[in-house]
Amino acid sequence: MRVARAQDLMADVGLDALLLTTEPEVRYFTGFLTRFWESPTRPWFLVIPSRGDPIAVIPSIGTPLMGRSWITDIRTWRSPDYDDDGVGLLADALSDYQRVGVPDGSETHVRMPYADLKQLENKLGFALKSDVGIMRQLRMVKSTVEIDKIELACGVANRAFTRVSEIAHVGVPLRQVFRDFQRLCLEEGADWVPYLAGGAEQGGYADVISPATDTPLADGDVLMLDTGLVVDGYFCDFDRNFAIGSATPKTQEAHAKLIDAVEAAIAVAKVGATAADLFHAMDRIVTGGAGGSDAGRLGHGLGMQLTEWPSLIPADHTPLVAGMVLTLEPGIDVGGGRMIVHEENIVIEESGPRFLSAPAPREMPIL
Amino acid sequence: MRVARAQDLMADVGLDALLLTTEPEVRYFTGFLTRFWESPTRPWFLVIPSRGDPIAVIPSIGTPLMGRSWITDIRTWRSPDYDDDGVGLLADALSDYQRVGVPDGSETHVRMPYADLKQLENKLGFALKSDVGIMRQLRMVKSTVEIDKIELACGVANRAFTRVSEIAHVGVPLRQVFRDFQRLCLEEGADWVPYLAGGAEQGGYADVISPATDTPLADGDVLMLDTGLVVDGYFCDFDRNFAIGSATPKTQEAHAKLIDAVEAAIAVAKVGATAADLFHAMDRIVTGGAGGSDAGRLGHGLGMQLTEWPSLIPADHTPLVAGMVLTLEPGIDVGGGRMIVHEENIVIEESGPRFLSAPAPREMPIL
Known part of the structure; x- marks a missing residue:
């Protein structure tokens, strides 16, 4: 108790x-x-x-x-x-x-x-x-009941993300996409949607915390939607990237690197590894091991709040324990002040990590 | 500046x-x-x-x-x-x-x-x-730009409330009504919906802060939806009551008293009156002047947050100033541990108060 x-x-x-x-x-x-x-x-x-x-x-x-x-x-x-x-x-x-x-x-x-x-x-x-x-x-170690609720929330977001093609295409203002995506989350079973951020610019976006503007989606934009929706008081927190109209090979390579980074983190996300180990596994791939970026971290805990301890940073030596729920959130600089950020949710189990979000494909979907 | x-x-x-x-x-x-x-x-x-x-x-x-x-x-x-x-x-x-x-x-x-x-x-x-x-x-005194944004938010909620008949009728679980109402708010132009509370029980509800349960709406329920949605960073905060299937004369009388209470507050809501004056104008009607209830207040300021200063309580002697945006939120005890709460949003102007929400009719709509 x-x-x-x-x-x-x-x-x-x-x-x-x-x-x-x-x-x-x-x-x-x-x-x-x-x-x-x-x-x-x-x-x-x-x-x-x-x-x-x-x-x-x-x-x-x-x-x-x-x-x-x-x-x-x-x-x-x-x-x-x-x-x-x-x-x-x-x-x-x-x-x-x-x-x-x-x-x-x-x-x-x-x-x-x-x-x-x-x-x-x-x-x-x-x-x-x-x-x-x-x-x-x-709070950092979740019970089975808590993990089940987070998984329900992830399932709602999974289903909403598969429907983004209904709401996002060239010419739709980003602000409308944000409204419609929250509607999809509710339709798929969210109790409420406390968090939605994202961006849409050519080949990447300048930041990941701004509210949406009225700018219409354009061919070559990378649209990112990052949601923290709630079911029974528990959050999911992951994002998906979509290429609007078309994507250059360079953009697809950047996205594939982010998937590689998540896979590298998954490979080390075992009981006894540390939060810092996950950071370094991803950082090696997205920066070549530079040790960090302005985002400050490459993932974090989640549960009753959108973000919780631990932080995936070099200084966080928290050992992973079965029952921890984490986001893996690598970002990559694509030049011109722009980036692409990818995020998945996992739970640490005795036998290894398990995805709670349905892992994204290496190739960004084109809408 | x-x-x-x-x-x-x-x-x-x-x-x-x-x-x-x-x-x-x-x-x-x-x-x-x-x-x-x-x-x-x-x-x-x-x-x-x-x-x-x-x-x-x-x-x-x-x-x-x-x-x-x-x-x-x-x-x-x-x-x-x-x-x-x-x-x-x-x-x-x-x-x-x-x-x-x-x-x-x-x-x-x-x-x-x-x-x-x-x-x-x-x-x-x-x-x-x-x-x-x-x-x-x-922050308590709003600029014209701020008032315009709050009025936009109120307009969105007004339109969503006129559509509640699309989503609420006998047999629909309250939790689904909550989800659908948030969807309506988004469809009508909310950027996001940080707050939705309410209730639905026979002739009234036991409290106004609980999350929705899966209980289906039943004939004789009073359904209340209280929303704080955001447009351009500014909130509205008002509610509406709906009779499901039918309403007893006693229930309709209670609702009419709440409208009377709002009108009594409107009659005194002039520059130079105080927050306490608004409280007493409403309290005289809903309790006969008992001086308060467990809700703690009968309205409050609003703007960048769902609730702001002042509080409509006997101890708040803040003088009303042109530019203040307030909620009038009288509640009435209908017996059996149940209540009905009504809420409108107003702005204080030099010439008197002006509704930002479209004032509700005395008679509760029957869905």
């Missing part, structure tokens, strides 16, 4: 309680799944004590939904409350503890007003400590 | 610089619009000095997109960097300043790892100060 595992780790590092404030942290222990986190107004708190059951300290608007979870100790207030937006209630819930940890490392933040965070520490009479990576350690 | 207005306010309160870390804060001054914030991995920083131009301190993956903004001082690093994920670069950018403010009040948080935040304060040799509500003050 997740709470018991957390409590074992807390005992190891001498923490009396964990204080959690973000959507995936709260959901990990409670199953509390809602899109209401899109509203930045209200803080939500979950306390995992070193012994006993979790305490949810939440706005009363969440009472019915949290009441349907397994959590029984639910303490609520009417938020927003300008005099005290839950800080007093939270301090009470933490009053029996001395060493309270919060996730404070890479890829985390404390989701509450900074003034309230300082007020909480004043009320408690001590500074919050680090969770020493406990949440990272727990 | 936004930076000049911020600098005037900073001079008033004696701040040398503002440090901004969240998506709307960074976008407000730079126009940097990307869905990449969905990834929690990388921190992004913007410094607004009390004199001179902003400094963007950002991961290098954002260089091309930020390079197309008006910002010229862009300092980048390859993130994620486990040794220093931008903290050193940010400390350098802040080295000329002594009094650095961050948004630290209601509805804010500092989006960077807490360990890095403390390290930043150590490097600077002083604690970050409060922005004293400067960002709230700036």
Whole structure:
């Protein structure tokens, strides 16, 4: 059970309680799944004590939904409350503890007003400590149920990608392609589509995080669509590239190299290898071993969030463990300030890696 | 200009610089619009000095997109960097300043790892100060361009709501209705659909933040769909209720009361009235003046985010100013632990309030 595992780790590092404030942290222990986190107004708190059951300290608007979870100790207030937006209630819930940890490392933040965070520490009479990576350690290795949900999400995206020929051809504005692709994701079973990025320019694209413009697709463009859609609260995160009208041999070679890079990573993605090993396997092929690019990494974990630990970078020596779900995301510079990026999703199993996305062919499809 | 207005306010309160870390804060001054914030991995920083131009301190993956903004001082690093994920670069950018403010009040948080935040304060040799509500003050009053974008978003939702009869009737699982409604929003012109909540139960629903279940719609259900969709980076946020098959007179009366409540708020929503005045106008009708409910408020600001300041609660005495965009969101208890919630979007103008959503009829449509 997740709470018991957390409590074992807390005992190891001498923490009396964990204080959690973000959507995936709260959901990990409670199953509390809602899109209401899109509203930045209200803080939500979950306390995992070193012994006993979790305490949810939440706005009363969440009472019915949290009441349907397994959590029984639910303490609520009417938020927003300008005099005290839950800080007093939270301090009470933490009053029996001395060493309270919060996730404070890479890829985390404390989701509450900074003034309230300082007020909480004043009320408690001590500074919050680090969770020493406990949440990272727990969430980085997925259960079978979690992997199944990620695989469902990947399946939805697989089916949507096979239908891109319905929506993308010369003359269609990229912004329309983006709208239509999200529609395809919903039609194929996505609960919602929190992330879609991409690009379409001649032989490659200048960046991979821009929103779509109204520029129509043109012959010779490489269209990339990178989606993070959600099924049952779990993400997929992979992309596909499409040649619009035609592709030069150089463009197809670049794409084939990306597939080679993924295959090189697959060859080493065994239990006991490290995140850095995957990076180097791909980097050797896409840059000849330059050691990195402006994207910062060549893949990452995924699950309850679009991106999670670990990072496929030279400095990440996290050993691969069965149950880790990763993206392999090599990019290649095609000159003129443009690139092509390819991405697949895999799970690490005892017997080796297994694709969760349906691996793309070496040759880019021409639409 | 936004930076000049911020600098005037900073001079008033004696701040040398503002440090901004969240998506709307960074976008407000730079126009940097990307869905990449969905990834929690990388921190992004913007410094607004009390004199001179902003400094963007950002991961290098954002260089091309930020390079197309008006910002010229862009300092980048390859993130994620486990040794220093931008903290050193940010400390350098802040080295000329002594009094650095961050948004630290209601509805804010500092989006960077807490360990890095403390390290930043150590490097600077002083604690970050409060922005004293400067960002709230700036963002709460919208420009004409911003209001036009919110109105575009409202128009998309208006059109999608007129098509709900295509997707919702007895026997359709609520989860499918949710998927199809998001598809309608995209077809009608949404760039993306960050928020959809709702419910469907007999005569009302138990809460308004749950994700959809597979339960099929039944005769007598009240179906509510509440969407926050985005056009050009700006949200709408309103809902509509639909009677499935039939509605009892009691259910229709409850809905009519919600329309009455909105009209009562409209009657007082003039420049110089307060957020609390709007609350009381609606609360008198929906509870007889009980002073609140578990939802916590009866409306709020909206714009770059689904929910923004102010809150329509008794304690919020923010005076209404021309250019504020608000939701009016009265809810009514229909017994048996169920409620009906109605929501409209308005803009405050010098001449009075104006609907941005097409106001719903008193009688709930029957599907």
